[in-house]
Amino acid sequence: MDLQTEQHEDAIHITVAEARIDSAVAVRFKDRMREVSADGPRRVILDLRHVDFLDSSGLGAVVAVMKLLGPDRELELCHLTPNVEKVFRLTRMDRVFTIHKDCGTAFSGRQSVA
Amino acid sequence: MTPNGPERGDRDLAVKPADRDGPAQPDGMGDGPLVVASTPLGVRHALAEMRTRHTPANGGDESLGMAETVLAEVLNNIVEHAYKRHPAGRIELHIDRLDRRLRIDVRDRGAQMPGGTLPLGTLPDIQDDPETCPDDAPEGGFGWFLIRAMARDIQYSRENGENRLTFWVPIGER
Numbered sequence: 001m002d003l004q005t006e007q008h009e010d011a012i013h014i015t016v017a018e019a020r021i022d023s024a025v026a027v028r029f030k031d032r033m034r035e036v037s038a039d040g041p042r043r044v045i046l047d048l049r050h051v052d053f054l055d056s057s058g059l060g061a062v063v064a065v066m067k068l069l070g071p072d073r074e075l076e077l078c079h080l081t082p083n084v085e086k087v088f089r090l091t092r093m094d095r096v097f098t099i100h101k102d103c104g105t106a107f108s109g110r111q112s113v114a
Numbered sequence: 115m116t117p118n119g120p121e122r123g124d125r126d127l128a129v130k131p132a133d134r135d136g137p138a139q140p141d142g143m144g145d146g147p148l149v150v151a152s153t154p155l156g157v158r159h160a161l162a163e164m165r166t167r168h169t170p171a172n173g174g175d176e177s178l179g180m181a182e183t184v185l186a187e188v189l190n191n192i193v194e195h196a197y198k199r200h201p202a203g204r205i206e207l208h209i210d211r212l213d214r215r216l217r218i219d220v221r222d223r224g225a226q227m228p229g230g231t232l233p234l235g236t237l238p239d240i241q242d243d244p245e246t247c248p249d250d251a252p253e254g255g256f257g258w259f260l261i262r263a264m265a266r267d268i269q270y271s272r273e274n275g276e277n278r279l280t281f282w283v284p285i286g287e288r
Contacts, residue, residue, distance in 0.1 A: 022154070022157075022158060022186065023154045023157065023193075053161075053182060053183075055183065055186045055187060055190065056254070057190065059256055060252075060253035060254050061253075064253050067253075083179035083182075086180075087256075087260065090259075090260060090263050090264075091237060091256050092237060
């Protein structure tokens with residue numbers, strides 16, 4: 001599971017560099033997210049621009065990541081592709097997450113060098 | 115996911131025409147049914163094969179999005195439940211394209227649906243307030259909800275030890 005990270009002032013920007021979050025990789029996705037987000041800033045921005053397929057296992061893994069970040073940190077999503085957006089919308093999980101159309105709206109603070 | 119699920123070897127990748135001498139498909143492509151290995155990677159390859167065979171020539175990459183989601187959930191359920199005790203199970207997949215929809219027929223010889231009927235697929239309870247940390251937000255239970263939201267005319271039968279699920283999925287809708 002290839003995750004690319006970039007540190008911002010108040011957030012970590014994590015881009016999933018793979019096309020699918022499905023049952024074959026859901027557990028690895030969760031484990032890798034735990035590793036790269038550990039002890040980081042309060043906000044975690046998950047960039048899904050490259051993900052064109054997310055099944056219910058992948059959706060469950062995203063929810064699990066939100067939970068393991070704990071109550072003091074926030075998982076936000078940005079750049080959902082149409083099929084992924086549809087899964088979030090139909091399952092109403094778009095109400096549970098803050099979803100940004102693109103990264104421009106996700107980051108208001110000054111960007112620091114990763 | 116099973117501990118040895120996703121990273122096993124090539125034997126999991128078997129997705130092949132089951133029977134070249136079988137009945138021809140109505141779309142005239144002459145493709146036989148697909149035999150899907152009941153593993154997460156088997157499911158992945160079956161979906162890729164479905165896209166290869168059925169993406170409309172004038173459709174975008176997203177035109178099979180609903181079909182792929184529904185089929186993924188159906189196949190994952192068979193892998194995780196029907197064949198829970200038989201990891202090397204066989205799933206047979208028949209897909210016919212008719213105009214702007216796919217008719218999909220999925221057969222397996224695993225355990226039958228609990229109670230012999232399809233799950234209701236009601237949406238798990240969620241909290242609507244994103245300002246709270248929803249510790250009780252559901253991590254599962256979305257599969258049959260998504261199937262019922264996207265598929266039409268879903269029929270299930272169990273005969274002679276075979277589960278058979280048939281349904282329609284529109285092509286090219288969002």
